[in-house]
Amino acid sequence: MTRISVDLIETVTPLVQERVHEAARRLPHLQYADLRLEVTEAKGAGAENGTPKFSGDDQTLALGVRVLAGDRMCAPGYVGLMLGAADVPNLARIIGEALEQAYRRAVVNGEMKADAREKFGPLGEALADTRLHPVEVRQDTVGAVYRVDPRAMSLAEMVRYATDISRQVDAVDAGVKYNYVSTLTELSRELFVSSEGARIDQTFALTQGTCTVVTVAGEVSQDLYDALGHQRGWEILLEGVDEPLLRFPTFLDFALGLAREGVALATAPVLPTSEREVVVVTDPHYNTLVSHEIIGHPVELDRALKMETAYAGRSWLLGGLTEHQIGRRVASPLVTTYSDPSLPGFGHYKYDHEGTPARRVVHIDRGIFRGFMNSRQTAAIFGGEPNGHWKATDASLVPLIRMSNTVFDAGTRAAEDVLKEVDHGYYIAGHRTPSIAESRENFRISARRVYEIRNGELGRLYRDGGIAADSRDYLMNVDAVGSDFRLYPIPNCGKGQPMQTKRLGNGGPTMRSRARVIGR
Amino acid sequence: MRTIGELAKAAEEALALVTGQPAVVEVEVFAAANSALLTRLNYTSHIPCNGVEEPKSTESYGLGIQAVFDAPDGRRIGFGSEPSDLTPDGAERALAKARTAAVADPEFVSLPARSASPRALANYHDPRLMEIDDQSLVEAGWKITGGALRTFTASSRLAALAQDDDALRRLGLIVGGDVTILRERVAIASTAMPRAQTDETSLITAFVTAMVESRGAKGSGASTGTRLDHFTDEAGVEAAQNAINAIGGERVPSGVYTVVFGRQPVADLLNNIVIPACAAGAFYSSSTPFLGKLGRSVASRHLSLYDDGAMPGLMGSKGITCEGLPTGRTDLIKHGVLAGCLSNWYETQRLLRDPALEEKLGARGPAAEAALVPRNGFRFGAGGGRQFDSPPGVAASNVVLEGAEPLTLDEVIRRVGSGLYIGRIWYTYPINGLRAGDFTCTVVADSYIIRDGRIAAPLKANAIRINDNIATFLNNITGITKDVKGTIVWAADEVVYAPEVAVTGVHVDEIAGFMEELD
Incomplete structure (x- = not known):
């Protein structure tokens, strides 16, 4: 055999x-x-505190x-x-x-x-x-893109690499009390066949590195986690990624940066909670999670049609087949958002899991809501052409409507200018943990770092803070959008019953709006 | 599904085969067969729907082998698995993967050794659930949907709101959720415990949310059990009735409230914050709010919390862990004092040898050993099941929260006088990391305003967000009801047997006022 x-x-x-x-x-x-x-066909390796912990080569x-x-x-x-x-x-x-x-x-x-x-x-x-x-x-075959074939990677080399990075992270500072580093590289091939005559054969390469760091200073622990990844081979961890929309340093620099950030944060004060809304400037990494939570999820048509009422929730953008926000203003004229499977990264594919050719769907066009990600079944109920967003985590699971690359579109302003214009406010950098209301009408998302802005300059660094706002108000208050668009991988989006954890892409540029800052 | 006899035979044969292989020092064979049958429900009166959306299933079986190898640079530990093959060929392939994957983990001590405690639970599954057919699966889904629709149809309150059939449909009546039947069979044999131990578990759950959407009214219902003949339409009826009861919900302003947390919120807070904070790994990684606090107060003296995987009839019960060790009771918090941790063999062994043990746990020696008995080494997969293709992690089983002064809900509400009863919360996370303990969530259903010591009015769904710290929940307790009920949380491994808990000084913010203006 x-x-x-x-x-x-x-x-x-x-x-x-x-x-x-x-x-x-x-x-x-x-x-x-x-x-x-x-x-x-997947290979993975992990290390903890500078020592090897696991590896695996399985199909x-x-x-x-x-x-x-x-x-x-x-x-x-x-x-x-x-x-x-x-x-x-x-x-x-x-x-x-x-x-x-x-x-x-x-x-x-x-x-x-x-x-x-x-x-x-x-x-x-x-x-x-x-x-x-x-x-x-359609009948089509789509190949994978990679330079280093995931199947050719040596497991021993993957263990050595992860262990070495973990060891270097451990050595960053005495305040680094724990770290976990893992790597994955895989090749997967999906066949879709339907009684209508479709035959779609798609192959994907995927490589990912994740790092968790816990830093401690007295009674304070900071646990930070981040991931980098792309639909490419092992080369992205060694060399980083430098594409127009997707940029990463090497995985080593990425992990070391996270550790240094954790060390700085452990000695920073807690962000004080503001009584009312203040000016906030959010960076592309933070907006990656904002686009995920308050743009991507509420524009999934299965959720909007109430099919996720007991689990992932509904969408404030649709009450019924004739009561919805399509054609209405839901954001500032500076805000445009879309989902696009043709963009690179974790959210890239040519066909979804019912053979629909995937295409860009605009959700908000200069502040006006335009439409949803859908499937063939939900398109038949609500109307509109299927746009190819019915995806499962693996073939044994029933697909759901999932984000591809769901993003805030770039604006025209230099990111530095967006910040310089702020007399007093907060710069919210790096996403951490979300909590979103059931119909995505309100959110609180914590940041990795929060800086006070005074007279257009970054000031004091705070830990354990983020922003909270009603989604529509926050989007309507956007008054500046940067040109510095970045796309990031989201490695762990959960939806469905049983829960399916899926990789996809999100992103955006620097943006400025108003929200309460919440710390403690 | 593969029989328990087939799995036991495969585990023993694989153990015998692997034991004789070159360089193998120690080995553990875990054979498992899992089947999850699930019907997803989706009824919407104002949108064309299927009623029962997805009758579906996932199934798998196979062998997982964890082996310790002698190598020139010392011992190496590796894990490999092979699906759909219980034969010696399958064992050889799993062993080959384990050998290739083996690493020199300096914290590895040994594979699990036999426990001094005997197994407490056996033969507790329902054979009918093990043999359920496709028709029964679909029927279970329609039973729940039918219960909810009957409740809506019979409601005089809905009839008064809707004068004709069209108006009734336009109320936006929603029934969502699922019926899940989980069937697990495992067998484990190892160098230290060569005779195969087996375990067979079945359970059925229904989890339902209902809405009168045009009125912003939402209710939920759930039922859990381990026997098919106990399964009724109860969860659908309960959800629909709770949705009807929630019509006319009121907003409340931002402020500090005394809150009675219902069973689902208690389960959600435990699942997302308190239980992870009690895991041995959180102490090892210095990320628990209970760091260094074993034997010290971490909660109100009224509160006790324990995990018990061996209680007959409870939904999360198992006879043995996925390491072949007996399940049992682990006191986590006893009368407010941190008493123990959830752990598996590996975590216990390495934490007990950690030079920073006292700093991390707060104790060493016998006290630490007693707090770290490995009763929670499970290999749960997403959506349930004991997976042959992963090594053991740490998970809770049945988590029970108890109060020192058992009260009825009426007594608790009378004592509160003025405040909120929160019956369902949503998206509850430790927003600034586990150790900080800050949490936030919104209130989505089954909630009420308490005035003059009684339930006065429904609380509008999705109109408040709680922003607080887990220390408030654990320490500001003024009452805990005596009745606990099995409560499941989406994507959680454990079942929480939760009472209702009254807590003072909870920070609440009013949210989403703009929703009142939407049409």
């Missing part, structure tokens, strides 16, 4: 296509079926099936499986059984939906057939 490799996808594609089309022909009341098969094989079927009403059914090398010889049987099981669930679900529609009178009328908005059916 050989080890699973991404080459398996090519080998089994005809079999998968045959199984899906055969099921579509054979099973009565089946209206649509799709299947995702994903192979990942995963995941399978996911969706069927829409039903006699009296059409409904969905799903199956997800994590497989191994021992399953490869039996793949035809396993795929056939998964299609049958998803079909059975869909048919039973459709029958019960029809019963409920009859039983609950006026409330039953909302129960509708499951429909997918048509998309162009």
Whole structure:
């Protein structure tokens, strides 16, 4: 038995296509079926306080099936499986059984939906057939981009590298009491096949470095975490990234910088909380999380259509099919936001997980709300063309509407000028932890560093602070947007039930607005 | 799903095979099969919907091998796993991965050794949950949705608000959530404990949120159990009724309030702040607010908190940990004093040998050993299950919070006089790192204003944010109710058996006034 490799996808594609089309022909009341098969070859290594802690070289094989079927009403059914090398010889049987099981669930679900529609009178009328908005059916193969093949990396070298960085972080200062450094490099290949005839074969390279540092000064601990990464090979950790939108130092410098920051913060005073709104200038790293939380999440159409009410929440941008903010002013004319899978980084892809060609969708155009990220199902309900944002963390899980690269667009001002114009205010640098209201109408996000601004200059450094505001007020109060746009990776966005943790991209430029600063 | 017998046989055979391999000093084989069946619910009266959105499942099984190897530069420890193969071939592949991955971790002491305590819990799963079919899975989802829709349909209050069918739908009645059935089977055998130990767990949960959206009214309901025959539409009915009860919610101004935290907020605060603060790793990394405080006061003397994975009938109970050690009770906070930590074998061994142990934990010697008994080495994956493909981490099981002076909720509310009852909070995080203890969250449902010692009016959902510190919650306690209920938090490993807790001096900020103007 050989080890699973991404080459398996090519080998089994005809079999998968045959199984899906055969099921579509054979099973009565089946209206649509799709299947995702994903192979990942990943290597990782981690070190703690200058000593090696783990490494791993593994391959995963995941399978996911969706069927829409039903006699009296059409409904969905799903199956997800994590497989191994021992399953490869039996793949035809396993795929056939998964299609049958998803079909059975869909048919039973459709029958019960029809019963409920009859039983609950006026409330039953909302129960509708499951429909997918048509998309162009594509057959395509998309290759990965990397210089150092993730599969070629030596595990021993990865351990040595992580341990060396951890050792150097430990040596930064006696105040560094703990650090954890981890690295990952992987190649994954995803096959999507649908009963409509789609066949999409996409391969992605991904490399990531993460660092956690705890610094202590007396009764104060500062625990900081940050990640760098890109859809490239190991070279990005050694050389950094210097692209127009995405820039990182080497992973060593990145980790050392985080440690030095932690040392400085542990002896800084706590930010005092302001009684009322003050002028705040936010840097691109901080705005990465702001764009994630108060732009990206509320423009996910599944959430806006209430499908996440019990988990990730709703969106203040949509009450019902005719009560929404589309066409209305929700931000200052200086604010434009969009999601764009064609940008580089963690949020890049050509097709989403139902084969929809991915494209840029503008959410806010010079302050006016324009629209949502969607899927075929939500587009069929709300209207509009599918824009390719239905994504799962792995093929065994049901996709959700997910951000690609969701960002604040660049403005025209020099970032230095945005700061220099401030008589008194606060400079909010580096994102830390978010807490967002249920419909994303209010937020509090802590920063890594907060500086007082006096007469256009950075003053005292504070720890344990951030800003809080109502989302619309904050966006409406933006009065300056810098030209220094940066894109950053978000390695751990959680959504769904069971929770799916996903990598994606966010970013923005320096911006100026008004908010309460909150420390203690 | 693979049977428990197949897993036990595989674990023992793999142990025998690996033990004889070159350079292998010590080995632990963990075989597991997991199945998560889940129906996601989504009903919206004003938007076309499926009612039951996603009947789905994820399944996996396989072997995980942790092995210690002799090497020229000393011992090395490595982990490898192989999915979907319980045969010797699978064991060989897992071992090969462990060998390749092995590192020279200087803090590694040994794989787990046999405990002096006996196992307390066995044969506690429901065989019917282990055999549930597709029809029953989908039926469970529709049972909950149906319970909520029946409650909405029968409500005279909704009928009074909506004079006709269209108006009823325009109220924006929402039912969301899920029914989850989790089935786990594990077997473990090791050099120190060569006879395979097995464990089999099943549970069913329903977690539901309902809304009358046009009125900004939101309620929730939940049910938990370990047996299929106990599963009813209770969670759907409760959520819909709570949403109806929340109609007419009022705003309150920013200020400092006495707050009765309901069960979900108590569970959320414990899950996101207090339980992580009690983990051995947080002491090791100097990131807990309880740093160096073992044996010292960290909370009101009214409060006791413990983890117990061996209590029969509780949802988070297991017979053994994923290290083959017996589960049991670990006192975390006893009458306000820090009493112990959640730990696994590795964390306990390295912390006990840490030169900074006393500085980090606050004690050494027998006191430290008693506080660090490794009863919580689990290999939980996202969404549940005991994963064969990861080494053990640290997770709580059943966390129980108790008060010293058992009170009814009415007594607690009378005592409060004027304040807020908070029934559901949201997005609760230690906003400035764990050790600082600062937390923030918004209030999203099931909440009320207390006036004159009684519930006076619903509190409007999504209209306040709590900005405070966990020390306020732990120390300013004026009452704890006597009844605890199993409460689950989204994406949490543990189940919190939470009472309601009254706390003085809680900082609250009014938020999102602009939402009143939206149409």
